[in-house]
Every structure is written in C-alpha cells, then in structure tokens.
Amino acid sequence: MPAPGDKGVPVPGLQLVSFPGDRGAPVYELQRQLATAGFDPGPADGVYGPRTRQAVVQLQQICRLAADGIAGPNTLKALAFHLPHRPEPGRRLSPHFKEQEFACRCCGLVRVNLYLVDMLEQLRERLGGRPVVITSGYRCPEHNRIVGGAKQSQHLLGNAVDIEVDGLVPGEVATAAGQVGFLGVGLYPTFAHVDVRQSGPARWTETR
Numbered sequence: 001m002p003a004p005g006d007k008g009v010p011v012p013g014l015q016l017v018s019f020p021g022d023r024g025a026p027v028y029e030l031q032r033q034l035a036t037a038g039f040d041p042g043p044a045d046g047v048y049g050p051r052t053r054q055a056v057v058q059l060q061q062i063c064r065l066a067a068d069g070i071a072g073p074n075t076l077k078a079l080a081f082h083l084p085h086r087p088e089p090g091r092r093l094s095p096h097f098k099e100q101e102f103a104c105r106c107c108g109l110v111r112v113n114l115y116l117v118d119m120l121e122q123l124r125e126r127l128g129g130r131p132v133v134i135t136s137g138y139r140c141p142e143h144n145r146i147v148g149g150a151k152q153s154q155h156l157l158g159n160a161v162d163i164e165v166d167g168l169v170p171g172e173v174a175t176a177a178g179q180v181g182f183l184g185v186g187l188y189p190t191f192a193h194v195d196v197r198q199s200g201p202a203r204w205t206e207t208r
C-alpha cells in the first residue's frame, strides 16, 4: 500500500481563487491541476488566458456548476476531487456518502465528480432512504483494464458507480436512477451502473 503523497498525488485542500486575466503561481497551479484532470488549459505559463478559462468552463459543465469561467471556491473544490488523490479516512462528501466508498478497489486512490454524489443522495431519497451500497466507484486505468471495463469508461473519470440496494432488484434501482435524472444507467444481473456522463442519455442491459 503506497503512502499518502506517492505518485505526486494531491490531497484536496486550500487553493487560491483565480480570475481570467490573473497571472502568477496560483494560476500555474490551476493549469497544472486542470491538465492532470484531463483538460486542456494550454501551456502552464501562469497566465489565465482564454484556453485556461475554457478548460475551467468545461470542468464546471461536467460538475454542473455555474459555467462562469472563474476558478472560485466551489470550482477549485470540484477540481481537487476530480484529480486522483488519496481519500481522507472518514471524510464525508455528503450526508450519506464517504469519500472512501468511491475509492479504487486496487490502489485506494479516488477521483469523484461531486455532482455524482449529489445525484446519489437524490436516488437514495427516491428509494425511501434505503442505503445505496457502492460496489465499484473510481477505477484507475490499471484496475479498469483488469476488470475488462470499457476504454472510455465513466468509472475512469469518477463519473460512475455500480450500486446495490438491499431489498431491491437491480431493475428497480435502475428505474429509479433514470427517474431522478442519471444520464447513464446500465442494468446488470446483480447491480445497477449509474453515471453522470456529459453526452446524451445511455441505457443498456447486460445479461451476464
């Protein structure tokens, strides 16, 4: 088990708010984190230009935040959780979900779209407050390959979870997930997959 900080993994913490037009170290750090999270802020030059702003807008859209292009506190928080990092033991992301529940089953790192957590709370409420058990959350590339996940799997991005709910069959969970507005819903024999993908709705059923 690697120690915290291995692989240069950041831990979500305090960052400085930046605005388009800003220059300096906080902008450089913002650009570095955006690039690590898979966005294209342009060269890491410490200048908050149009490309960096566009990358911030993309992040905001994925996390369903107001797309104002400003790296404010909520945006920086969403970005921090959107980077693979080591979870803080016991830290709650919402009233009923802990960060660790979303961690990769092989390496323990986590990456999670906080909008996914909001949606899971809505699903839990829709199911009458029944606990939603996450059986697979973030998957690092190695783990995704080992479990035979899709190359573009939403699990790689922290946008997806596989879930089970005691007392309900997966079909009932999947139906409720569609009703609360999950864009991606997959039905499997023993679990339901839900995700907050960017592109249009996707529904599928796997029988094995």
Ligand SMILES: [Zn+2]
Pocket (backbone or CB within 6 Å): 104, 105, 106, 107, 108, 109, 139, 140, 141, 142, 143
């Ligand atoms: Zn892993």
Ligand SMILES: [Zn+2]
Pocket (backbone or CB within 6 Å): 136, 155, 160, 161, 162, 193, 194
């Ligand atoms: Zn899945």
